[in-house]
Amino acid sequence: MIPTETPQIHNRFQIRCPKGVQNVLLALFLFHFLGVLSEPLRFFSRSDVRTGPEFAMLGELYRPYSQWLYMNHGYFFFAPNPGPGHLIRCTFSFAKIPESPRIEPIQELLVPDRKELWPRLLYHRYFMLAEFYNSRYAPDTVTDDAKKDIEFMQRWAYDKELYDQLRASIASSLNRSRNAERVELRRLERVLPDSQQVLKDGWTLNDPRLVTVLPESMVETNMLPPVAELPSKPTSGIQP
Amino acid sequence: MNSTFPARGRASNEVAEEPFLDSLRGFFFKPSSPHTLAVIRIACGGMIAYIHLVWMMDLESFMGPHALINNASWKALHRGHIADYKWTYLAQTESMSLLRAHEILACLSGILLCFGVYTRTFAIVAWFTTLMTAHRMTGLLFGLDQIVLLLAMYLCISRSGNVWSFDRWMQHRFSSACRSWSWFDAMAGLRSASQSRNECTPEIPDCWSNTLATRLIQLHLCVIYLFGGLGKLRGEMWWDGSAMWYTVASYDYQSMDMTWTGHFAILSSMATHLTLFWEVSYIAMIWPKWVRAWTLFVALIVHGGIALFLGMFTFGLMMIVANMAFVPPQRMRRLLPLLPLFDTDR
Numbered sequence: 001m002i003p004t005e006t007p008q009i010h011n012r013f014q015i016r017c018p019k020g021v022q023n024v025l026l027a028l029f030l031f032h033f034l035g036v037l038s039e040p041l042r043f044f045s046r047s048d049v050r051t052g053p054e055f056a057m058l059g060e061l062y063r064p065y066s067q068w069l070y071m072n073h074g075y076f077f078f079a080p081n082p083g084p085g086h087l088i089r090c091t092f093s094f095a096k097i098p099e100s101p102r103i104e105p106i107q108e109l110l111v112p113d114r115k116e117l118w119p120r121l122l123y124h125r126y127f128m129l130a131e132f133y134n135s136r137y138a139p140d141t142v143t144d145d146a147k148k149d150i151e152f153m154q155r156w157a158y159d160k161e162l163y164d165q166l167r168a169s170i171a172s173s174l175n176r177s178r179n180a181e182r183v184e185l186r187r188l189e190r191v192l193p194d195s196q197q198v199l200k201d202g203w204t205l206n207d208p209r210l211v212t213v214l215p216e217s218m219v220e221t222n223m224l225p226p227v228a229e230l231p232s233k234p235t236s237g238i239q240p
Numbered sequence: 241m242n243s244t245f246p247a248r249g250r251a252s253n254e255v256a257e258e259p260f261l262d263s264l265r266g267f268f269f270k271p272s273s274p275h276t277l278a279v280i281r282i283a284c285g286g287m288i289a290y291i292h293l294v295w296m297m298d299l300e301s302f303m304g305p306h307a308l309i310n311n312a313s314w315k316a317l318h319r320g321h322i323a324d325y326k327w328t329y330l331a332q333t334e335s336m337s338l339l340r341a342h343e344i345l346a347c348l349s350g351i352l353l354c355f356g357v358y359t360r361t362f363a364i365v366a367w368f369t370t371l372m373t374a375h376r377m378t379g380l381l382f383g384l385d386q387i388v389l390l391l392a393m394y395l396c397i398s399r400s401g402n403v404w405s406f407d408r409w410m411q412h413r414f415s416s417a418c419r420s421w422s423w424f425d426a427m428a429g430l431r432s433a434s435q436s437r438n439e440c441t442p443e444i445p446d447c448w449s450n451t452l453a454t455r456l457i458q459l460h461l462c463v464i465y466l467f468g469g470l471g472k473l474r475g476e477m478w479w480d481g482s483a484m485w486y487t488v489a490s491y492d493y494q495s496m497d498m499t500w501t502g503h504f505a506i507l508s509s510m511a512t513h514l515t516l517f518w519e520v521s522y523i524a525m526i527w528p529k530w531v532r533a534w535t536l537f538v539a540l541i542v543h544g545g546i547a548l549f550l551g552m553f554t555f556g557l558m559m560i561v562a563n564m565a566f567v568p569p570q571r572m573r574r575l576l577p578l579l580p581l582f583d584t585d586r
Binding site for chain 2: 014025026029033037043063068071073074075076080087112119122124126127133161165168169170172174176177190192193195199205206
């Protein structure tokens with residue numbers, strides 16, 4: 001069943017591997033292939049309750065190898081379902097607005113900005129940053145009920161410290177690049193429209209009604225109103 | 241076991257003492273020519289150079305003291321209570337000169353790998369420098385980086401520079417033994433200099449390391465598709481046929497408006513299911529010869545679609561290149577008749 005289609009174009013000169021070396025290499029291959037499998041198996045066997053213990057063990061065993069070789073991926077491309085996109089809205093405050101009429105102060109911008117970021121690979125890097133930032137979200141404050149769960153609070157404290165550090169790092173970099181005094185970051189979510197909204201109701205894919213501002217705290221009730229309904233601000237840089 | 245693993249890889253004078261092991265040895269180590277891997281090398285080297293060129297376009301935002309994810313944040317992310325084995329010297333320095341030098345070296349090594357200059361050396365340099373960059377760029381990576389590093393890693397053990405490369409051209413051009421013959425023959429009018437040189441240039445050997453590298457790429461690719469497909473099986477959109485719509489309806493990915501496909505709901509649903517079944521069954525369908533061409537054709541359609549319509553041209557292209565590992569070298573040679581420049585073995 002396994003093809004051994006290793007053609008010989010001229011077959012004049014072949015470099016063969018000694019049999020003893022082949023055996024060693026086969027053993028190394030087995031080790032390596034388990035490393036290739038370890039992370040997707042661990043990732044796939046996760047549930048809300050636990051991870052399959054044998055795959056958790058395999059993943060743990062191979063973690064140094066697979067992580068350093070950058071093979072520790074679950075390969076869940078567009079899975080389990082295509083999901084919403086995430087963006088970062090940056091609102092800058094300037095100590096002094098530049099006076100030159102040719103320099104237009106940017107008050108707000110979205111990361112990633114499709115118009116500003118070229119080539120497409122650069123845009124995609126910033127898109128991944130926005131997704132990563134959202135994935136590390138930890139609320140600023142938690143509800144009273146949550147405070148009773150000690151284990152949750154320990155995890156939350158750790159996650160929040162990381163999230164705050166990440167937010168400060170991104171803000172500092174953006175501030176510097178735009179000579180701004182401070183910047184406020186908010187996470188946005190662009191939900192995917194269904195076919196009726198687009199084909200019958202005429203919504204475009206970048207319709208502001210599809211974008212919502214995500215809360216930064218568990219105490220903030222639901223998601224904030226769509227971007228279009230927020231109090232008006234100078235929006236020279238905002239996309240869409 | 242015999243029927244499952246036909247021992248085709250064995251030399252005719254060898255006796256099959258261990259049919260299973262011998263078949264396995266044939267599968268992994270039977271010498272093969274480097275033409276397919278050379279195409280992968282050219283694409284992979286070019287892509288590595290491009291990736292680093294793009295990093296360099298905005299390097300201060302990605303590395304150094306004012307990076308979006310600065311060194312302190314990087315360390316906090318990777319040195320937490322869960323053991324993390326990512327390590328890169330790029331997270332230890334804030335010198336922009338050093339960081340820029342690293343990126344220039346990585347970009348150059350990609351170019352040299354593409355053209356096959358000291359191929360194995362620069363394959364290792366390109367892989368290592370790209371790996372170091374990938375470790376530093378936490379939060380900014382996606383499938384492209386995974387597939388490029390995978391290919392570069394396996395190219396390091398192959399002899400992909402033996403054909404369609406500067407190395408091969410140099411070997412051909414400066415073969416000292418041949419030069420005397422060619423000059424003598426040419427002056428004597430016995431035959432053309434180029435003809436005699438061709439005959440004297442060392443042959444391109446079939447090598448076991450080419451087969452091993454090819455098998456590693458093939459098997460790794462099977463794992464990627466298997467788990468990619470299994471992951472999709474968990475999602476209801478891949479079952480109810482709406483995943484294709486929601487994929488093209490993502491503004492952040494979109495590079496070409498494909499929402500018109502929503503007018504053809506049945507076709508869109510069929511495309512969803514075809515993608516799902518193809519991905520799940522890839523690991524089985526890619527091996528038998530009689531369906532391999534179809535499996536590769538669907539790969540071309542799926543990844544071509546991702547490249548053209550979902551704004552990930554680089555990723556789609558590299559996935560197509562990775563699938564080329566299933567094209568036998570002699571077919572690759574026939575498919576690329578316009579690449580004779582450095583193929584001095586013709």
